[in-house]
Amino acid sequence: MATDESSIKQQINRLTDELNGYAHDYYVLDDPKISDAEYDQLLRELRELEDNYPQFKRADSPTERVGGEPLEQFQKVRHERPMLSLSNAFDAGELRDFDRRVREGLGDSPEYVCEMKIDGLAVTLKYEDGVFVQGATRGDGDVGEDITANLKTIRSIPLKLAAPVTIEVRGEAFMPKRSFHDLNKRREANGEQVFANPRNAAAGSLRQLDPKIAAKRHLDMFAYAIAATENTAIQSHEEAINYVSELGFKTNEEIRRFDNIEDVIVFCESWVEKRADLPYEIDGVVIKVNNLSEQDKLGYTAKSPRWATSFKFPAEEVITTLTDIELS
Ligand SMILES: NC(=O)c1cnc(OC2CCCC2)nc1N
Secondary structure, three states: OOHHHHHHHHHHHHHHHHHHHHHHHHHHOOOOOOOHHHHHHHHHHHHHHHHHOHHHOOOOOHHHOOOOOOOOOOOEEEOOOOOOOOOEEOOHHHHHHHHHHHHHHHOOOOOEEEEEEEOOEEEEEEEEOOEEEEEEEOOOOOEEEEOHHHHHOOOOOOOEOOOOOOEEEEEEEEOOHHHHHHHHHHHHHOOOOOOOOHHHHHHHHHOOOOHHHHHOOOOEEEEEEEEEEOOOOOOEHHHHHHHHHHHOOOOOOOOEEEOOHHHHHHHHHHHHHHHHHOOOOEEEEEEEEOEHHHHHHHOEOOOOEOOEEEEEOOOOOOOOOHHHHHHO
């Protein structure tokens, strides 16, 4: 390879790594290191080099995020590990019932981890040797739809991991409240129907066959579980979350460990009010047994793990006047 070609390849690699680093700071760590203008300038430089030397463009290039042509349809994807649903608890008593069943099953009192129940869409992300190869919706838990092109437009989903590992990560794709508000304002101005809530808006965005539309919806994603990994050193849910964070995924910071259900109840009830201050919608708190071997010991019902449940918040106060009922 002529020296100028090898220096072009080095320049493309350097710019790709530099831009991916800045994107990680901005979208995953929420800690931007350069201005949008500086980022856009570097992106223009990279795009120009890639246009002239396509053979050196990398699979994880930021220019690869907004894919090609719209799809005709979504392909089906069978999940090797089913995407389970969470059981629900609607009050403190039901959380105590869950804790009693867990303690009976373990013959011991476990450590719990509590995390936000993001109100979005469950997705699964497959990486081979560290490269994002496929993303899919939950579907019916066994078969979902391949929405890889749309998921690539979510900036907090890494196209290449910090280590060349083969792993499948589960998470919740969602639309932040700010993006939801701005989108509905735009739709209203265009005389289009507005979305009822951020969850519907996220679902509608990920169901778009044209990735360019999905890219404009400013979706985000929190990783919350590992479906498959070669890393046998992980022994707890907390360690799993730290591991995927180190690999480059965005994880939710409101995660707490408790050694008793009464403290879990206080934590869950504290979020009924506090959730209004979060920049994304949550519809509850997810409670998981932290230790993975204890999870295995408890196992699963037909559709849900016995080692997890969700404390669901009371539905937002919707004052339905009599006339509404008569009209409906
Ligand atoms: N919406 C969420 O934020 C969320 C959903 N699911 C899970 O865990 C799965 C893994 C085991 C069964 C449920 N965790 C979450 N945080």
